[in-house]
Amino acid sequence: MEFHYPNGKKFSPKPAKSSAVKKEKSYSHGKRGMTLEDDLNETNDYYVHSGMAVIHKKPVPVQIVNVDYPKRSAAVIKEAYFKQASTTDYNGVYKGHYVDFEAKETRNRTSFPLQNFHQHQLDHMKQVTAQRGIAFVIIRFSLTEEIFLMPYVQLNNFWERMLKGGRKSMTKKEIEETSYSIPLGLHPRIDYLKIIDHLLK
Numbered sequence: 001m002e003f004h005y006p007n008g009k010k011f012s013p014k015p016a017k018s019s020a021v022k023k024e025k026s027y028s029h030g031k032r033g034m035t036l037e038d039d040l041n042e043t044n045d046y047y048v049h050s051g052m053a054v055i056h057k058k059p060v061p062v063q064i065v066n067v068d069y070p071k072r073s074a075a076v077i078k079e080a081y082f083k084q085a086s087t088t089d090y091n092g093v094y095k096g097h098y099v100d101f102e103a104k105e106t107r108n109r110t111s112f113p114l115q116n117f118h119q120h121q122l123d124h125m126k127q128v129t130a131q132r133g134i135a136f137v138i139i140r141f142s143l144t145e146e147i148f149l150m151p152y153v154q155l156n157n158f159w160e161r162m163l164k165g166g167r168k169s170m171t172k173k174e175i176e177e178t179s180y181s182i183p184l185g186l187h188p189r190i191d192y193l194k195i196i197d198h199l200l201k
Contacts, residue, residue, distance in 0.1 A: 036105040036140045036147075040090065043188040053193060055092030055099055087124040088135075094196060098133035100125065105140035111169040112139055114162050122159055125152040134196060138182070139175060148179035149195045 037057070047053040068076045088102040102125075104116045117137075125135035135152040157178075158170045180195045 036103050036138070036142070037089075039184070039189040040103055040138070043190045043192070044090070044092075046188040047193065053092060053094040053099070055090055055094065057090050058088070088121055094134075094193060095200070097196075097200065098128065098131070099196065100128045100133055101136045101138060103138045103140075105142045107142050108169075109141065109143060109172070111171050112141075112175060113169045114159060115168065117155070117159070122152075122156060126156070129153070134199060136199075138190070138192060139179070141172070145184055147182040147184060147190055148175050149182055149192055150175065150179040151199065154178040 041057060044053075044055045044057070047055060070076060088100050090103065091098070091100040093099065102117070102121055104112075106112050106116070128135040129152055137150050137152070137155055138147065139150060140147045158174070162168050180198070182190055182192055182195065185191055
């Protein structure tokens with residue numbers, strides 16, 4: 001099955017991680033080794049069911065253009081296009097405030113590549129902030145399980161530095177100095193609402 005971006009470029013999914021990599025990521029207890037998306041989805045489910053917030057992962061709009069029917073009871077999508085460029089991963093509402101954020105993780109130990117973000121995502125977060133919404137990114141260093149919440153304003157400073165010819169990544173030290181550390185817990189897994197409470201003050 002083929003997927004294409006709005007500009008017609010073919011979508012190439014990331015190759016599956018080898019068993020060796022999976023073994024490296026696994027931990028001896030609990031749910032260690034889950035992806036950032038898994039942990040955030042579980043966290044958001046906890047928030048919704050406990051009545052704390054309503055935040056969900058945004059669905060990706062897809063236009064199907066070619067379907068094969070090998071059997072009467074089954075349909076196989078052969079070709080599809082993303083209808084539009086994605087903005088950010090998650091949005092919702094918390095204490096009457098609109099919340100919008102992107103989630104990224106890296107296997108780098110000392111820096112985070114800015115190429116993981118896109119200009120239209122920065123533009124979107126800028127628009128959200130202009131409407132007094134809360135926009136940020138959640139970053140995870142997957143090898144060390146360190147998680148940070150970086151407000152949009154701080155991310156934009158590094159983005160502008162890159163556009164002016166500066167470095168194309170954020171050092172881990174820079175992230176530590178401009179972000180809020182989130183310890184990995186059990187219920188919820190990534191309790192980022194505590195950080196939002198701080199931002200609201």
